[in-house]
Amino acid sequence: xAGVTQTPRYLIKTRGQQVTLSCxxxxxxxxxxxxxxxxxxxxxxxxxxxxxxQRNKGNFPGRFSGRQFSxxxxxxxxxxxxxxxSALYLCASSVGWGNEQxxxxxxxxxxx
Amino acid sequence: DQxxxxxxxxxxxxxxxxxxxxxxxxxxxxDYFLWYKKYPAEGPTFLISISSIKDKNEDGxxxxxxxxxxxxxxxxxxxSQPGDSAVYFCAASGGTGANSKLTFGxxxxxxxxx
Numbered sequence: 001x002a003g004v005t006q007t008p009r010y011l012i013k014t015r016g017q018q019v020t021l022s023c024x025x026x027x028x029x030x031x032x033x034x035x036x037x038x039x040x041x042x043x044x045x046x047x048x049x050x051x052x053x054q055r056n057k058g059n060f061p062g063r064f065s066g067r068q069f070s071x072x073x074x075x076x077x078x079x080x081x082x083x084x085x086s087a088l089y090l091c092a093s094s095v096g097w098g099n100e101q102x103x104x105x106x107x108x109x110x111x112x
Numbered sequence: 113d114q115x116x117x118x119x120x121x122x123x124x125x126x127x128x129x130x131x132x133x134x135x136x137x138x139x140x141x142x143d144y145f146l147w148y149k150k151y152p153a154e155g156p157t158f159l160i161s162i163s164s165i166k167d168k169n170e171d172g173x174x175x176x177x178x179x180x181x182x183x184x185x186x187x188x189x190x191x192s193q194p195g196d197s198a199v200y201f202c203a204a205s206g207g208t209g210a211n212s213k214l215t216f217g218x219x220x221x222x223x224x225x226x
Binding site for chain 1: 146148153154156157158201203212213215216217218219
């Protein structure tokens, strides 16, 4: 079974631009969660989607948004990029509630 | 407010010895706990989990202990190997709604010396 894939793997943007990251979950997984990892802060939860509906949301500003498609693939969008948005963005998929999450390799976003 | 705390940022252990990684939580709604391991430039990999109805779960060299009254769990790696050198994240979830998401600690960097 193929694992979670994320595209692109690396991205360089400048302040004020917007970015869209993509995540394809493991086949059969309907839940997709997004996390931001920065040095010293661990994994900060962004949001979770299940069957195209946002089920949970973390404490991030409205510039961070996401969506999920009918095939469970998910995208997250960050608008008006700031330097502090530079981070590793991780996507994880799971079957549903309370199950182990399987992570993709992440997208390394650098904002200049 | 950090609900999952890994207070030691790093741990160094000799190869062959035991590694003990600790984790504390504050949310009494948490009833499912997981450990993940992360190498640089890769996503976290699931290691082992434990439900609150148990106090111990073992998988090969990895054992997780849960002390619900102290809201504390620990991951034991015996024997430690150089390939175990990585960042280890503790995570917790529970209930429904906002508590159902995984809440992660900040991670512990384990270094196993040959």
